[in-house]
Amino acid sequence: MVPIGHYLFLSAALLGIGIVGVVTRRNVIIILMSVELILNAVNINLVAFSRLVGSVEGQVFAIFIITDAAAEAAVGLGIIIAFFRNRETVLADEMDILKW
Amino acid sequence: MPSEYFLAHIWLIPLFPLAGAALMLLIGRRLPNSGVNAICVGSVFLAMVYAFGGVVQLIARPVAQRVVEVVLFDWVPAGAMHTTAGRLVNFNAQWGMLLDPLSAVMLCVVTGVGFLIHVYSTGYMGHEGGYYRFFGYLNLFMFSMLTLVLGNNLLLLFVGWEGVGLCSYLLIGFYFLRKSASDAGKKAFIVNRIGDAGFILGLFLLMGTLGTLRFTEIGPALQAGGFAVGDGVMTAIALLLCVGATGKSAQIPLYVWLPDAMEGPTPVSALIHAATMVTAGVYMVTRMNAVFQLAPVALGVVATIGAATALFAATMGLVQNDIKRVLAYSTVSQLGYMFLALGSGAFTAGIFHLMTHAFFKALLFLGSGSVIHAMSGEQDMRKMGALWGKIPTTAKTFVVAAVAISGIPPLAGFFSKDAILGAAFETRPVLWGIGFVTAGLTAFYMFRLVNMTFFGESRVPHDVEHHIHESPSSMTVPLVILAGLSVVGGWIGWPESLGGSDRFAHFLEPVIAQHAATASAAAETSGHGTEYALMLASVLIATLGIWLASRLYLQRPELPERIAERWSGLYRLLYNKYYVDQIYDAMFVNRTKDLASALGAFDRNIVDGLGVNGAGWLTRATSLVSMWWDSWIVDGLVNLAARIVWVFSWPVRVLQSGRVSNYALWIVLGTLLIVWHYLGAAGITFHNLVP
Numbered sequence: 115m116v117p118i119g120h121y122l123f124l125s126a127a128l129l130g131i132g133i134v135g136v137v138t139r140r141n142v143i144i145i146l147m148s149v150e151l152i153l154n155a156v157n158i159n160l161v162a163f164s165r166l167v168g169s170v171e172g173q174v175f176a177i178f179i180i181t182d183a184a185a186e187a188a189v190g191l192g193i194i195i196a197f198f199r200n201r202e203t204v205l206a207d208e209m210d211i212l213k214w
Numbered sequence: 215m216p217s218e219y220f221l222a223h224i225w226l227i228p229l230f231p232l233a234g235a236a237l238m239l240l241i242g243r244r245l246p247n248s249g250v251n252a253i254c255v256g257s258v259f260l261a262m263v264y265a266f267g268g269v270v271q272l273i274a275r276p277v278a279q280r281v282v283e284v285v286l287f288d289w290v291p292a293g294a295m296h297t298t299a300g301r302l303v304n305f306n307a308q309w310g311m312l313l314d315p316l317s318a319v320m321l322c323v324v325t326g327v328g329f330l331i332h333v334y335s336t337g338y339m340g341h342e343g344g345y346y347r348f349f350g351y352l353n354l355f356m357f358s359m360l361t362l363v364l365g366n367n368l369l370l371l372f373v374g375w376e377g378v379g380l381c382s383y384l385l386i387g388f389y390f391l392r393k394s395a396s397d398a399g400k401k402a403f404i405v406n407r408i409g410d411a412g413f414i415l416g417l418f419l420l421m422g423t424l425g426t427l428r429f430t431e432i433g434p435a436l437q438a439g440g441f442a443v444g445d446g447v448m449t450a451i452a453l454l455l456c457v458g459a460t461g462k463s464a465q466i467p468l469y470v471w472l473p474d475a476m477e478g479p480t481p482v483s484a485l486i487h488a489a490t491m492v493t494a495g496v497y498m499v500t501r502m503n504a505v506f507q508l509a510p511v512a513l514g515v516v517a518t519i520g521a522a523t524a525l526f527a528a529t530m531g532l533v534q535n536d537i538k539r540v541l542a543y544s545t546v547s548q549l550g551y552m553f554l555a556l557g558s559g560a561f562t563a564g565i566f567h568l569m570t571h572a573f574f575k576a577l578l579f580l581g582s583g584s585v586i587h588a589m590s591g592e593q594d595m596r597k598m599g600a601l602w603g604k605i606p607t608t609a610k611t612f613v614v615a616a617v618a619i620s621g622i623p624p625l626a627g628f629f630s631k632d633a634i635l636g637a638a639f640e641t642r643p644v645l646w647g648i649g650f651v652t653a654g655l656t657a658f659y660m661f662r663l664v665n666m667t668f669f670g671e672s673r674v675p676h677d678v679e680h681h682i683h684e685s686p687s688s689m690t691v692p693l694v695i696l697a698g699l700s701v702v703g704g705w706i707g708w709p710e711s712l713g714g715s716d717r718f719a720h721f722l723e724p725v726i727a728q729h730a731a732t733a734s735a736a737a738e739t740s741g742h743g744t745e746y747a748l749m750l751a752s753v754l755i756a757t758l759g760i761w762l763a764s765r766l767y768l769q770r771p772e773l774p775e776r777i778a779e780r781w782s783g784l785y786r787l788l789y790n791k792y793y794v795d796q797i798y799d800a801m802f803v804n805r806t807k808d809l810a811s812a813l814g815a816f817d818r819n820i821v822d823g824l825g826v827n828g829a830g831w832l833t834r835a836t837s838l839v840s841m842w843w844d845s846w847i848v849d850g851l852v853n854l855a856a857r858i859v860w861v862f863s864w865p866v867r868v869l870q871s872g873r874v875s876n877y878a879l880w881i882v883l884g885t886l887l888i889v890w891h892y893l894g895a896a897g898i899t900f901h902n903l904v905p
């Protein structure tokens with residue numbers, strides 16, 4: 115049996131890559147992909163602890179999160195396309211219209 | 215058909231042409247010329263049928279019953295009012311039609327001559343633009359004129375009076391692109407307004423004095439009021455009405471518009487400015503003869519104006535070279551004759567001359583129109599001559615009219631002119647003298663015109679000469695009919711002294727008020743000897759005029775020029791129409807313009823400058839203060855509040871960069887902070903996490 119520490123390490127690595135991607139990349143699509151990495155890091159965590167504790171609740175949460183990630187990807191891509199149609203850009207540092 | 219069908223339906227007569235005019239206004243533009251002809255000439259034809267039917271049925275009645283009044287509705291029910299004498303009356307002007315011998319004569323003249331001129335116009339105006347407009351105006355004129363003639367009270371007469379004035383203006387200015395034409399229209403309209411001011415004042419004074427304007431009630435009201443001959447109020451009314459008449463009938467001092475009115479199409483000159491509208495003044499004075507007979511002073515003024523105008527206009531007609539202008543001055547002069555008749559108390563003679571004049575002067579104008587038509591629009595007689603053989607029908611009918619107006623028996627003009635001169639001789643021999651001289655001048659200038667146009671050497675330019683052609687039958691048939699009327703039209707007034715029975719005068723007698731001491735009765739007393747002498751004298755002077763004209767313009771064509779050189783001062787005075795237009799310009803027109811300029815300057819400097827601009831300046835000055843207060847105090851306080859908020863909001867503001875990645879960074883940092891806090895609280899540190 116793989117000790118829990120490995121899972122946690124993998125999960126933390128994914129989280130770190132995701133966060134760095136979200137904060138540093140300019141392309142919104144890559145930012146969205148980085149968000150998926152963060153979500154999957156959480157999933158690994160949940161599934162690992164669920165297995166360790168012997169409770170199925172963590173796995174249920176993981177399935178919810180996968181569903182949520184799919185919905186989020188659809189909505190996020192929709193927003194990006196709508197934004198691109200208006201401003202002809204997918205670069206995050208040009209998306210400064212949150213401040214009016 | 216009931217026996218008095220037409221008498222019961224005289225109210226329809228003005229409505230036919232009104233319907234025609236309305237149709238022209240609504241759909242005239244889309245109609246072909248033949249459609250316009252059918253509607254407009256047809257409407258006048260119907261009016262003529264109803265008019266003649268009514269007149270025939272009126273004559274069929276016994277003399278005492280020859281008054282028919284058809285009231286359509288109460289038009290101005292003003293209610294109770296006090297007359298100046300303090301009597302309480304119920305004033306009510308009706309929209310009613312009155313047919314009596316006087317309006318019967320006018321009705322026949324207006325519809326008869328009007329119909330012929332409409333027929334003539336279909337030929338004359340056939341090639342002109344605005345065909346439907348022309349006929350619409352003509353029909354509107356017929357409506358107004360018939361309202362004027364048939365109206366049963368003075369107020370309704372005034373409606374027609376103004377209506378014909380409007381149509382006159384519209385038709386004089388028919389070629390409105392030509393400045394002289396639109397100027398002439400305005401001149402006619404404005405000069406007529408001056409006369410109308412007098413008319414209105416007289417009308418109000420009469421209304422205030424008698425409490426009624428209805429013709430059938432004026433006579434009894436005068437009787438009831440007990441007004442004596444020479445009464446001051448009656449004199450004032452008569453003089454004011456006389457001012458109105460001088461405007462409409464082109465008498466001194468308001469005659470100046472009529473010669474200029476020749477700018478209109480020739481059929482208009484014939485219908486409005488010769489046969490019908492300009493005689494409205496004569497008709498109105500005759501209609502009000504009961505008032506005028508109470509005012510001998512006013513009658514004297516009318517007679518003097520008439521005689522003076524007759525002579526004055528005739529002298530101006532002697533030297534004019536425009537064929538229509540000669541006829542215009544002739545019209546003014548003949549209207550002067552009619553006024554002379556009215557002023558002499560011979561109202562029937564005035565109306566008689568009105569009728570015969572309508573025949574031969576309409577004929578003269580239509581004939582001159584035919585000449586102008588043949589000459590491709592040329593109106594200058596110096597470029598005519600020897601047209602007799604080329605346009606025979608026009609020439610022959612024209613000569614008939616010229617003989618008639620000259621007063622050669624047995625044509626129409628002789629009888630009517632002689633009746634006038636006879637009446638003038640009885641009352642004011644001096645004025646008879648003026649009329650007598652004018653008769654000679656009339657014959658002279660008419661035959662000067664005839665000789666220069668139809669006889670002598672041809673002075674027609676070559677390019678015009680081979681275009682000369684007789685007019686179409688639509689134009690020549692009215693000429694022939696009018697020529698016939700010019701010959702026989704006077705016979706209904708064949709005087710007793712020549713074996714006739716004065717039927718015309720007796721027919722009109724019921725309309726003429728019989729006051730105790732009027733001059734018209736005097737005519738009976740004089741013997742026939744005087745009448746014969748007067749007739750002989752006027753025929754002789756007319757013959758002299760004709761002889762002189764043929765001598766000067768046929769046998770010795772070089773003489774007129776030499777005479778003009780010899781008497782150049784007089785010639786220029788006449789040729790320039792006594793400089794009356796210039797004098798009026800200097801005395802009235804330019805003074806009015808000066809007044810307008812002064813008022814304009816007052817408006818610009820005082821009203822606009824001091825008033826409007828001053829108020830504007832004051833508002834601006836106060837608003838400057840307000841603006842300073844607003845921008846420094848009111849806005850300053852607002853800005854101060856905003857600046858305070860701005861300063862204190864600095865830490866929050868810099869966080870709000872608006873960039874998505876900045877926000878993401880803040881989210882991550884915040885999350886790390888929370889994680890670190892909880893881990894710390896749980897006693898977990900980085901050291902014991904990583905072995």
